Amino acid sequence: MTEVRGRTAFITGGANGIGLGIARAFAKAGAKLAIADLDVAALARVKEELQSITQIETYRLDVRDRAAYTATAEAVERALGVVTLLFNNAGVAAGAPVEAMTYELWDFGMGVNLGGVINGIQTFLPKMIKHGQGGHVVNTASGAGLAGVTAVLYTTAKFGVVGLSESLELELPKHNIGISVLCPGPVATDIVDRTAGIAPKASLSAEGEQKAAAARAQATAMLKIGVSIDAVGERVLEAVRENSFYIHTDRIMEEAIKQRTQALLEAMPKEPA
Secondary structure (H helix, E strand, O other): OOOOOOOEEHHHHHHOOHHHHHHHHHOOOEEEEEEEEOOOHHHHHHHHHOOOOOEEEEEEEOOOOOHHHHHHHHHHHHHOOOOOOEOOOOOOOOOOOHHOOOOOHHHHHHHHHHHHHHHHHHHHOOOOOHOOOOEEEEOOOOHHHHHOOOHHHHHHHHHHHHHHHHHHHHHHHOEEEEEEEEOOOOOOOOOOOOOOOOOOOOOOOHHHHHHHHHHHHHHHHOOOOOOOOHHHHHHHHHHHOOOOOEEOOOOOHHHHHHHHHHHHHHOOOOOOO
């Protein structure tokens, strides 16, 4: 079990959505917070909300920028001490139909959703190991990282996050560091709209633009009825305390995971007679 009280937590994408839910849960549990996000206004709001509960510092950070990540990590340690709770949570809902994908979109989506996790790991994990105080890492993936869905860019990145986390699970126990991978289904956030405002544009025809707008509207409506960010934050807190690896928010991917697992097993060669 990892006791979170008094530890310093670093949360990317921590001023909005799931990251904000995590910040609220860990603030109430007594952790000190370092919140990183691109949204300056949201950073100000989260600091105003939580500063009466715990010590909190905020940082504008693009998780793709390794130099900025290093500088931010140093600033966090000076202000709050050693980070022993790491939440690689920042993410975007970028993508397009495969025929409309561009290198710009690939670089943007992979850079944030997978590269941002890698940068968080490489920036903080060696420090956590060196300081020897144990701790916990949570990487935010998705149900789409457990079975393929019709979102090729998003699925590719999230499968990478799950694979990275599963590999780390084999290595980190010897350092007394736990790890979890968060695989949420629909969560009530505005990630679709926020991504649309910053993502590169896909190569779409007029008809394609209409279909994309309809798809965004459908995704937004589905998210609105999803699990609340605070419920997700509490699930993450429980998983860190209990050192649980997989964190799910619902059972929406259950059948798809069963079908994928069965297909993998059936594709294996038969044992020699």
